[in-house]
Amino acid sequence: MTHPAQHPLDAATALQVLRTEGATQHSSGSTHPAWQNMVGPFGGITAAQMLQAVLQHPQRLGEPVAFTVNYCAAVANGGFELSAQPLRTNRSTQHWWVQLSQEGQVVMTATAVTATRREAYSTQELAMPQVPSAADTPQLASSRTRPGWTRCYDWRVLQGDLPSVWEGAEQPSSLSRLWIRDEPPRPLDFLSLTALCDSFFPRIYVRRATPVPIGTVSFTVYFHADSAQLASVGSAHVLAQAQGQQFRNGFFDQTGALFAPTGELIASTHQVVYYK
Amino acid sequence: MTHPAQHPLDAATALQVLRTEGATQHSSGSTHPAWQNMVGPFGGITAAQMLQAVLQHPQRLGEPVAFTVNYCAAVANGGFELSAQPLRTNRSTQHWWVQLSQEGQVVMTATAVTATRREAYSTQELAMPQVPSAADTPQLASSRTRPGWTRCYDWRVLQGDLPSVWEGAEQPSSLSRLWIRDEPPRPLDFLSLTALCDSFFPRIYVRRATPVPIGTVSFTVYFHADSAQLASVGSAHVLAQAQGQQFRNGFFDQTGALFAPTGELIASTHQVVYYK
Numbered sequence: 001m002t003h004p005a006q007h008p009l010d011a012a013t014a015l016q017v018l019r020t021e022g023a024t025q026h027s028s029g030s031t032h033p034a035w036q037n038m039v040g041p042f043g044g045i046t047a048a049q050m051l052q053a054v055l056q057h058p059q060r061l062g063e064p065v066a067f068t069v070n071y072c073a074a075v076a077n078g079g080f081e082l083s084a085q086p087l088r089t090n091r092s093t094q095h096w097w098v099q100l101s102q103e104g105q106v107v108m109t110a111t112a113v114t115a116t117r118r119e120a121y122s123t124q125e126l127a128m129p130q131v132p133s134a135a136d137t138p139q140l141a142s143s144r145t146r147p148g149w150t151r152c153y154d155w156r157v158l159q160g161d162l163p164s165v166w167e168g169a170e171q172p173s174s175l176s177r178l179w180i181r182d183e184p185p186r187p188l189d190f191l192s193l194t195a196l197c198d199s200f201f202p203r204i205y206v207r208r209a210t211p212v213p214i215g216t217v218s219f220t221v222y223f224h225a226d227s228a229q230l231a232s233v234g235s236a237h238v239l240a241q242a243q244g245q246q247f248r249n250g251f252f253d254q255t256g257a258l259f260a261p262t263g264e265l266i267a268s269t270h271q272v273v274y275y276k
Numbered sequence: 277m278t279h280p281a282q283h284p285l286d287a288a289t290a291l292q293v294l295r296t297e298g299a300t301q302h303s304s305g306s307t308h309p310a311w312q313n314m315v316g317p318f319g320g321i322t323a324a325q326m327l328q329a330v331l332q333h334p335q336r337l338g339e340p341v342a343f344t345v346n347y348c349a350a351v352a353n354g355g356f357e358l359s360a361q362p363l364r365t366n367r368s369t370q371h372w373w374v375q376l377s378q379e380g381q382v383v384m385t386a387t388a389v390t391a392t393r394r395e396a397y398s399t400q401e402l403a404m405p406q407v408p409s410a411a412d413t414p415q416l417a418s419s420r421t422r423p424g425w426t427r428c429y430d431w432r433v434l435q436g437d438l439p440s441v442w443e444g445a446e447q448p449s450s451l452s453r454l455w456i457r458d459e460p461p462r463p464l465d466f467l468s469l470t471a472l473c474d475s476f477f478p479r480i481y482v483r484r485a486t487p488v489p490i491g492t493v494s495f496t497v498y499f500h501a502d503s504a505q506l507a508s509v510g511s512a513h514v515l516a517q518a519q520g521q522q523f524r525n526g527f528f529d530q531t532g533a534l535f536a537p538t539g540e541l542i543a544s545t546h547q548v549v550y551y552k
Contacts, residue, residue: 065493065494065527065548066346066494066548068344068387068494068496070342070371070387070389072363072366073364087348087375087385088348088381088382088383090348093493095348095382095385099363105364106364107364109363109373109387111344111346111385111494113346113493113494113548115493115526117525117526117527118525118526119525120525120526120551120552121480121484121488121523121551122523122524123446123484123523124521125449125450125483125519125520125521125522126521126522170399173401174401204397207401208399212397217341217342217369217389217391218342218344218387218389218496218498220344220494220496220546222494222527222546222548224522224524224527226525243401244401245400245401245402245533245541245544246401246402246500246541246544247397248393248500248501249394249395249396249398249502250391250394250396251341251391251393251498251500253498255531255544255546265521265522268521268522268531268546270496270498270531270544270546272341272342272389272498274391275396275397276396
């Protein structure tokens, strides 16, 4: 049930609880037209929908620390069923298993670790790169040649945009750096941060400037911030960077980092992607 | 059933098939005294045991591409039961769910992606750092003050060893670089590479030089080589590097890479670790 004022990210991540069996909560959701990718939905929004199944579980302990999503098959546009189950609950950490299915078939799986954080020695080793502020970085014009979900973000690319000419001129680096936020603006939370972590264009497009079929097979987010820290970012842009490390015989990896505008590393993220 | 000539890694990863229920294969294994850590077994060998459950499954398609292990609770010394199940099998990729339990409780979970690789455009972006060869790097003396599993490896540390004085002098970088191989030597395969990916000392010890309780909560390996490539490394040392990125309120992350001595990036690996 969406209403005109609801943000597309909230509309997409609204789940209906169906039933509870033991500790497993079953819910239903649906792909959302605002988040359409080339084929099916943008993988970041589906990951956020899976995390939502954990966040809305009545037995949840603490907040997300680690989240790994496996894309087993293409998600078809339309409805899906989610099941979320805490497999092990300790004093301060909890381990989760989530499945997304369509027509009785497993389409995606995920594991999550949630935890209650305590104040402890803290230090940041990966510094935010020195770059112009978001305000000083030109906004990318909305593009009708890019998939629909890209219009759910405000993009300000510093380095490593998609090639303007797909001529196959190989680049020496696949590093991208950009400022990005939800469009329309929305206060940052675990759901939007998860989707942002998957918002990088495929590294092989940046590196190779040649269009080939691709699909993420496994995607991991490590959250380094609690909900209060994320809330303090508000709807500001975050600085996102990602780079491929190895492209070999049909799979490449990508390692990435997202920084609050004040410089804190709020998430690190990794994925491995199939390409043809 | 071990015999004197069996390598400790092979002895530890020998599983007995118990039964098959549908597509789920149940097997049993046991911790191995050679791989003892401070408390319970070294996490890398338990991860290798879980991957073995996938490798030995009769329905397995292809070779490992991605593997994520979640450490839900401490593994007790002694026996355990493993279950491995393919959740989705596509034409060239397959998605796996693995659980390790002791006394009916889930102790570890894992997801794996296996795939048949095809020759495709390949290029390596993360270059091996220029370092002296393993032969030119002094071997670390076997230490009785380090946990037993460390004696299952030959260590040649270039940078970022454990502190020699635990005086709490904070270091500016947690980066470690080292040559490492199984001891006694053993030809590299997916099992040993998985264990090697978890062989880095906790980044917080390198960074902070203060002993605190730690435990990996989630660990990911992306394999960039097939079994033939790994076999070609043989029992040579691999160059391993790892660095922490964010240490915050009880959890830090680590990003790592393992290179064949000829320079190929054969695995990238990431983990998030609890600390007190």
